[in-house]
Amino acid sequence: MGQIDLTVTIAGKTLPNPVGTASGTFGFGEEYSPLIDINALGAIYTKALTPEERPGNTPPRLAETTAGLINSIGLANPGLNKFLTEKVPILQNITAPIIVNVAGATQSDYIKVCEAMEECAPVWGVELNVSCPNVDHGGMSFGTSPPLLARLVAAVRKVIKKPLIVKLSPNVADISEPARAAEDAGADALSCINTLTAMKVDIHRRKPLIPRGTGGLSGPAILPIGVAAVWRSAKAVKIPVIGVGGISRPEDALEYLLAGACAVQTGTTLFTHPNTPLRVLSGIEQYMEQQGFQSISELHGFF
Ligand SMILES: Cc1cc2nc3c(=O)[nH]c(=O)nc-3n(C[C@H](O)[C@H](O)[C@H](O)COP(=O)(O)O)c2cc1C
Numbered sequence: 001m002g003q004i005d006l007t008v009t010i011a012g013k014t015l016p017n018p019v020g021t022a023s024g025t026f027g028f029g030e031e032y033s034p035l036i037d038i039n040a041l042g043a044i045y046t047k048a049l050t051p052e053e054r055p056g057n058t059p060p061r062l063a064e065t066t067a068g069l070i071n072s073i074g075l076a077n078p079g080l081n082k083f084l085t086e087k088v089p090i091l092q093n094i095t096a097p098i099i100v101n102v103a104g105a106t107q108s109d110y111i112k113v114c115e116a117m118e119e120c121a122p123v124w125g126v127e128l129n130v131s132c133p134n135v136d137h138g139g140m141s142f143g144t145s146p147p148l149l150a151r152l153v154a155a156v157r158k159v160i161k162k163p164l165i166v167k168l169s170p171n172v173a174d175i176s177e178p179a180r181a182a183e184d185a186g187a188d189a190l191s192c193i194n195t196l197t198a199m200k201v202d203i204h205r206r207k208p209l210i211p212r213g214t215g216g217l218s219g220p221a222i223l224p225i226g227v228a229a230v231w232r233s234a235k236a237v238k239i240p241v242i243g244v245g246g247i248s249r250p251e252d253a254l255e256y257l258l259a260g261a262c263a264v265q266t267g268t269t270l271f272t273h274p275n276t277p278l279r280v281l282s283g284i285e286q287y288m289e290q291q292g293f294q295s296i297s298e299l300h301g302f303f
Contacts, residue, residue: 004288005295006281008042008263010240011163011188013124015097015263017042018296019253019281022244022267023101023127023167024048024073028087029094035274041096042281045265046087048103048129051112053079057134063200063209068219068246069268070198072134072210075103080116088122097124099165105137107155114160125163128156128187131194133171133216143169143194146181157186165242167191168233170222175229176236183237191242191265192229196222219268222246227259234260234300248276250283257284257299 006017020043026032029044038044056076063070078086091098100117104110110128117123130143130152142152153166166182168175170193179190195216202209226245234241243256244265253264269276284296293299 003294004285006042006285008240008296010125010165010262013163015042017281018257018263018284019277020045020099020242020263020265021270021277022265023129024071025267025270028083028091029096029098030090032270032274036278039095040278040281042263042277043097043099043124043265044094045099045127046101047077048075048101048132049077049080049083049113050075050103051080051109053077053082058211060210061215063215065198065200065217065219065221068217068221069271070200070210070215070217071195072212072215074134075132075139080113084116084120088120091122094122098122099125099127099163101127101129101167103129103132103135103139105135107152109138110152110156111159114156118160118162123162125165125188126160127165127167127191128153129167129194131167131169131171133169133195133197133214134212140169140171140194143167143178144172146177149178150181150185153182153185153187163188165189165191167194168229169194170196170225170229170245174232176232179233179236179241183239187239189240189242189262190233190237191244192233193222193226193245196225218245220246220248223252223255227255230256230261231259247280248273250280250287253280253284254287254299257296258302260300262296262300
């Protein structure tokens with residue numbers, strides 16, 4: 001192998017390879033270090049970070065489905081201060097690029113966290129979570145309204161020079177509209193997709209299993225939806241698009257790359273197979289070698 005260029009460039013900065021771990025499924029990075037070589041990852045996307053600490057939603061927060069997982073975590077996280085004092089000293093020792101997933105109820109929440117991330121040395125870039133279906137304020141409402149999204153991205157862009165990735169929601173009629181709005185407002189890249197609104201009913205209690213009623217569906221069930229969202233978004237914009245949703249095998253990641261993604265993230269699969277991202281990476285490398293590709297960017301543009 002050796003000769004294959006696996007690097008990915010976003011806004012002039014390089015990721016060592018195209019396979020990262022999806023936000024909310026990998027903590028703040030260090031939690032998985034006893035299980036896999038986290039420094040071999042292309043990127044670590046952290047759990048969502050908000051200005052204040054959040055306990056998250058009332059349990060149960062997870063419901064298994066035939067081919068996926070419904071979650072309603074509700075952006076549980078330590079908040080900005082504890083992130084800076086407790087997480088950053090650990091992140092300093094990780095060499096894989098750290099991309100902080102930023103969430104908020106208001107525009108000023110996002111700005112506060114992004115300002116801090118701009119000054120925070122171990123942070124490579126930010127991923128704006130405008131697509132969380134599990135909170136009452138903010139979250140998905142930014143990602144499903146192109147004008148609101150444009151205002152948010154433009155405001156955040158003013159405070160951050162580091163790579164700014166906007167994570168889109170699949171819970172829209174046409175994802176190319178928020179994709180274009182984010183690009184026009186200054187995003188450096190997009191990631192597609194966050195989870196899909198979903199419900200599981202407990203037939204014995206005759207109530208939804210998750211107290212909020214709905215949660216977000218992830219896992220193998222959403223792979224074809226994510227691939228279609230990436231394909232549509234990549235056709236609509238010139239900035240790079242990162243594919244996420246339902247990846248558990250190298251073939252799944254290759255679908256995303258061929259559909260126009262520059263990189264991918266693996267999420268739900270990590271709960272049962274923590275080694276998935278590294279297995280996916282070596283499968284991509286093998287495919288490229290067998291098929292005669294020399295760089296990841298050559299995988300785009302066939303359809
Ligand atoms: C338990 C759980 C928590 C999540 N938390 C976040 C989050 O904090 N921020 C975010 O942008 N996405 C979050 N997501 C969505 C994932 O990052 C990813 O977009 C989604 O799960 C689809 O990928 P997958 O099918 O590989 O899991 C979460 C997903 C799960 C399963």
